[in-house]
Amino acid sequence: MYKLTTHPAIAEIPAAEWNALADPDTPFMHHEFLSAMEAHGCVGERLGWIPTHLALRGERDQVVAAAPCYLKLNSYGEFVFDWSWADAYERSGRRYYPKLVIASPYTPATGPRILTGQAQGGDERARAIAQGSIQIAERLGVSSLHWLFTAHEETRQLEQTGLMRRVGCQFHWQSRGYTTFEDFLASLSASKRKMIKRERRRVAESGLRIRRLRGDEVTEAEWATFHRLYCDTFDKRGGLPTLTLPFFLQIAESMGERLLLVLAQDGAEIVAAAFNLCGSRSLYGRHWGCFRDYHSLHFEACYYQGLEHCIENGLQRFEPGAQGEHKISRGFLPTPTWSAHWIADPNFRSAVSRFLLAETDSMDDYIAEMHSRSPYRSDGTHSDSSIEPT
Missing domain, CATH: 3.40.630.30 (Gcn5-related N-acetyltransferase (GNAT))
Known part of the structure; x- marks a missing residue:
């Protein structure tokens, strides 16, 4: 039913088709933002972000889902730090780079990375593009595939496809x-x-x-x-x-x-x-x-x-950027962020899986500790119940 294609320039995908699938709450995922980066030298081989965008096409060759994808020659500008993974991979005698990254470059902001629009069947198309991204990674022979700052439910879908979930923390405000x-x-x-x-x-x-x-x-x-x-x-x-x-x-x-x-x-x-x-x-x-x-x-x-x-x-929300515990006293509460990862080598994948289990426990403790520093009154005038669980 579907065909997944890759594109070395987002200009190959019509802006109207791409934007019809994008969430209006994530302007950094819109065609205008990503195409301006390509047009003016903000990405490319020199900077280690080589466009390899994904487009899922239906029976009439129309784009029914998409994702901004890049062949990465480094880990710069991602904000989900995997330098220790790269070091371990290369110390074992293998090349960690290139890898595939699905993200908006230099933008540690949360939101859907799989663009499916509002039409029925979005979950099915999301699964198709998630599964297809692994097949493309295998075809390209890269070490790994990384979906960065994914939405909460989307992360669950990626886990069901076989990717490993990683939890991070930022400090967000909610009205x-x-x-x-x-x-x-x-x-x-x-x-x-x-x-x-x-x-x-x-x-x-x-x-x-x-x-x-x-x-x-x-x-x-x-x-x-x-x-x-x-x-x-x-x-x-x-x-x-x-x-x-x-x-x-x-x-x-x-x-x-x-x-x-x-x-x-x-x-x-x-x-x-x-x-x-x-x-x-x-x-x-x-x-x-x-x-x-x-x-x-x-x-x-x-x-x-x-x-x-x-x-x-x-x-309703304000994400002021990555890191910064000083934001807590100014109204921004610790909020989990997510990424999803696939590693080609089975042995290294197993080692990363064990690392992520331990890291998640540590991150849960950190988020709980940061919540204990909440600046909000404790008399019931403020509730943190809308914060997503890890």
Whole structure:
């Protein structure tokens, strides 16, 4: 009934067909975002992300499911760290790279990786593309296949296909029906409420002007300044700034309503910025940069402005990015994330399976410990019941 094809460029799959299958809450999975990366040198052999996209086709050759897939020559930009696996694999005399990765490059944000749309039969098509991805990995002779930051139910489907589940942790915010930022503050303990008010006051007293702009409201000069800030952050941390200015300019034009840029200005000068992606229900914080240090500005630009945007626009979740226990005291709770993995070598697959069992127990303990630091009031005004189990 189905045929699975691979594509070295997402342009081979019509944008309308791809986007009709994509979740409106995950803009980083949309054709415009992924194609801009390919068009402007953000992926490719030089960076170790070689497009190998999957398209499941029906009887009339129409695309009925899809997944963004890459032949990976390294583990950079994945945020699900397997360097120890690569080291062990290569110490045993085998090549770990290339491998296959199904993900949105450089984007540790959760959501469906199998695009199936809303039509009936989505589970069947998801199983077909999951099973087919293993067959493609076997055909290519790669060491492994990795689905990153998958949705919870999707992870279960991948496990049923024979992949191994891995649990991680990020810190996410979920709305509890707040209508104002003050409502959110009222749900916190007194000490955390005072801390946030003090941090916001510090920024206000610095004289900085904070602006929130949709991507299509940002000028080309402002995008250029943001890109310098983005590159500066990577330079300070010894990383590689893979996203180019033309990439940002293109997505500002093609999907500007899905972008949120927070700018901090000292007079006429932009001194800091935070870049976010906007889904239909969620906000995703991605990049930050600052030319000079200002007390609490990072918290204001990356967290509090995003929280205000969510509350004002009825968004239910805010994922501010990977890692960061300091986010807990600012309202972001530990939340499990998932990935699914297939290893070609049976002996190494068995060793990884044992490792994942131990790692999951450790991660469960870590999440429980982080929950014990919740900043929310313990008088029943806040519930964590919507957090997914591991």
